Amino acid sequence: MIRSPRSPRSPRSRRAQAALASMLTLPLALTACGGGSNGGSNSGGDSSTLRVLDYYNNDPGKAVWQKAIDACGKQAGVTIQREAVPGATLIQKVLQQASSRTLPDVLMLDNPDLQQIAQSGALTPLNDLGLKADGYVEGVVSASTYKGKLYGLQPITNTIGLFYNKDLLAKAGVTPPKTWAELRTVAKKLTSGGTYGLAFSAPANYEGTWQFLPFMWSNGGDEKNIATPETAQAVQLWVDLMNDGSVSKSALNWTQADVNDQFRAGKAAMAVNGPWQFPALDEDKSVKYGVAQIPAPVAGKPIVAPLGGETWAVPQTGNKDKQAKAAKVVACLNSDDNQLSLAKDTQTIPTKKALLEKFSSSNPNMAGFVDQIPTARARTGELGADWPKAATKIYTAFQSALTGQAAPAKALETAQNG
């Protein structure tokens, strides 16, 4: 409440002085804070400390990577100052750091994001630092390459395959389907009561696009122009599976984690999913599962699945000495031994061709995924930084077809021109 009678001179001016004093100290307080945070980011000024940024912020992945990064730091003669942020906030953080010139010395990026960031000029071409991607799976290299230059090295990758519930398949007397035609009949046979034959994730986001890619690519579809008969046939397959009643309409809103929950609860006999679901499935011993390749359009046609996983880059920090050491750390994370051990510990797949066979034989459930890797493609391999636009068109089209808004060919055409 405002006290109405004005107080005489002295208290009033004293109040003014107090306000003045507090105003004057405010900037001091602010600069003090600023100084503190500056000091924080510059504390690695000597080149014996490298700042590392990644998004492996949950255990067990967090600890596995900490161990590998620390060991590689030791090998390069530096101490590591690592920050692991939640996955959804990484790009935001990187953009912030790019504009304030506080990028870390070693940066992990989800592979489809690398070209976006490389395009801005914030990353150092790894060739300049003496790194090469010889012997790597081609798809993996293409994701980390921008305008002919290598900007990242990816130690591990993953993809999606077909999980199947062994008990439910045995009960129905079927084997895992190898072709689209088989997929439809098998899924239909497996559907009964509260159990659907198949589950996949088809939401209105990039996760949905990721799940659709193996069907689209294996049939010869291409993201440059999705209004083609090949892509339309792939959409038609999904539409047929849903119209048969073999896949729940809920798939339109399921994440891949939801798909795994359905599979784990026995509500889906087969599921399109990735090896990162192994730990969750193994927790529950009651589900006996196997993994097969995604069915091909026709027998014998190769499967073209999308490549996942994260790539490691060296940002432009202006400190040549540190960049050289950062390159050493990146190279070390990509050594044969590290690729194998990281792949084993994080349910992923090494990216060097020579390591694949050895790795595949060590884990039978992994084999279904590993077999797809040599022919797999990166999402950004063709369109680079324009991939997000194409990915949006793809999920818009299949959602429109799955909800019966338009026939597959028409839906694709509308999305392509939209």
Added chain:
Amino acid sequence: MTVADDRTVAGPRFWHSLRFQTRAAQVLFLAPAVIYMVAFFGYPIVKNFVMAFQEYSTSTFYTGEAPWVGLANYSEVVSSPVFGKAMLNTVLFTAGSIAGQFVIGLALAMFFRRRFPLSGVLRSLILLPWLIPLIASGAVWRWILDKDNGALNRFLAAIGVASDHPGWLTSTSLALVAVILVNIWVGIPFNLTILYGGLQDIPEDLYEAAALDGAGGWQRFRYVTWPLLRPVVSVVLVLGVVYTIKVLDVILALTGGGPANASQTIATQSYHLSFQQFDFGQGAALGNILIAISLVFAIFYLRANRRAVDE
């Protein structure tokens, strides 16, 4: 006025004069508010306005280069096939949410006007949707509205209505209805609280007088409650529109704008363009369109507010 204020002192002594000190104090008291407004309202709005005329991409953050493209961003977002649908959805979403929130909020406010045992406890329990983080309640709603195993569909099947398991979140005709229903649930506490406050201000003797004149329940509402509540009602409605038109979290948590853009609004589309396609310029253009619409309602609000004060 005190004597001191009238004394004019010129020349070098001015800096020590009371008048200067008074003026300085005024400026300094204003300064925090002005700095806050400029930094946290002025700058973002101006920046967003400028950004909409630029090709602002991920590269811009590092290079600082954002080529001027004039109205290209606006023409691109407005001519996109999603725009018309998103605009219609925004209107339906806002109108549906406000209507539901207001009617239920007002009914509950009237109900709680009577004192009965536990009315205080119940009234605070109704604030619950406000207290739960939307990420959490969104996940629960997703489960409730699930097609195959959701609580709602099980309930409907059990009582013999809609045994065909409607896809609340996966059918293009129901998704928007579902997000509106959840948003109504979220908005009821706000409407209830403000309207309840408004009802408290209506003097009890007016109702007694109306009762003496033989007014029934409906007439008491129509001729006493409603006219006296009008200023509060206009404030609730206008604020409701401004809050609802920009709703993002409810939709993202439930449907992500899908299926097939059935629940896409201008706000979710703007979010998608900026933070998923990294086309910050187009996202900003769409955001500005939203701000312009909100502004119209904000002006209504200010006028309604002024009228309320005048009355």
